[in-house]
Amino acid sequence: MISGAAAVDRVFREEFGRAVALIARVLGDVALAEDAVQDAYVAALRTWPERGVPDNPRAWIVAVARNRAIDRLRREQALELRTRELARRAEEDMSVFDEHLDDDSIPDERLRLVFTCCHPALAVEAQVALTLRLVAGLTVPEIARALLAAEAAVAQRLVRAKHKLRVAGIPFGVPADDQLVERLDAVLAVVYLVFNEGYVATSGDDLRRDDVAAEGIRLGRLMVTLMPDEPEVAGLLGLMLLHHARRDARTDADGDVVLLASQDRSLWHRDEIEDGLALAERALRTAGSPGRYALQAAIAAQHCRAASEEETDWRAIAALYLVLAQVAPSPMVELSRAVAVSMERGPAAGLALTDRLVDDGALGHTHLLAAARADMLGRLGRTTEAAAAYREAIDRAENGAEQRLLERKLTALTSH
């Protein structure tokens, strides 16, 4: 039996979102629900280490948070008529949990919470912070570390977001069918953003931060639990798992980047790849016309199935990128397609596809376009141009591990 503050933290991280969602469902007030569950956390810190974790911690948290919510409302009653009605509802609607304190009697309202946190009326940074706090149950310092932001800034962002939730009247609920696809896109974008923050850290010296990526995957798993029939939800989780499964092979002992071509594929986590492949197939099979995550998962699946770089089916990958470019056109997709084409049909064909990207300048601020062109120019034997492109890429790269990789390639190129 685990005990102590660590046990409290572990249980609350798992149960936080469900408890907040349930209480917010009854009270229609997410900020109040969060405060009440936080009160329950403080109460647990006081009592659990002494008396042990309750047999049914989920029910305990909900019951305590419910009572604290009612206390808080009573204190506000003098101020507002509205709170009197809410306090009455909290007592009546939630009294069921006093009698049936088993797991099944507690409905899972987290889907409403997810859609509320990812409402497009909130700035994306606010959506991410709210989702990590309320759905994933991360603390403010944990969120600050995950987003590489100052704690005070994250706290301020959360306060503002909750203020807007309340004052602007952002509903606590799942959107109607005609808005669902669009709103689900926003939710999935937030989940993928969290994952990517760990998969390729945008700044700092380490390429990857596995704990942050794991939070993205945890949110992805939750979404699959809550919306098992949505192909894009399965596609996103599949995509994340297929990327994450390669983590130990992506950097060497010094934390330097190891590209897919030279990765030790025996380091890939096979069990996660199997899960990812199954999800990718499910996403492609159920979709009428596949969405962006299903397609990206299918591309990642091609890489994971291949025993080596040479055995990779580049023709299939190039074709999938072509479909993806129609579903979700972006300069990044065009660049990826150019790289796949360069592997299928040779560097000249790939380079030609990147010319248009150079002209329209959309990727000019990143190192990715210059790095890809440098590689293709090098393969074509145009060494001087390749070296210039590598230098441009090094200038633009912000991640230390990626800079070191580009420098190694530049050295290899000029030493021939």
Add this chain to the structure above:
Amino acid sequence: MILIYTDPAARSAAMPEEQGEALMREYIAYGDSLREAGVYIDAAPLEGVDTATTVRVRDGQRLISDGPYAETREVLGGYYVIDCDSLDAALDHAARCPGARFGSVEVRPVMAMPART
């Protein structure tokens, strides 16, 4: 229509609570004076721009974003609709608006629309 633009940062940071309450009383008195003059039609204060949401529809797609479309220092904080015979009369009323002292007050005629049958 009288549109009141103020700088929310300057107001909340620089203004102690009792001063805020005094301002509120001033606004109530201002509204009363418009009613007594027989020009008052409608008025409302607005919540802060941090609660604003912008909607645009492009190619039939709803685009929703946080905050006002353009960032400006002074933002719309509330409005009065009054019925006056001339701009000069409207400007006299507008000049007495408490917001005119620390922000700016814009006076715009309401467009005359043909009566619907």
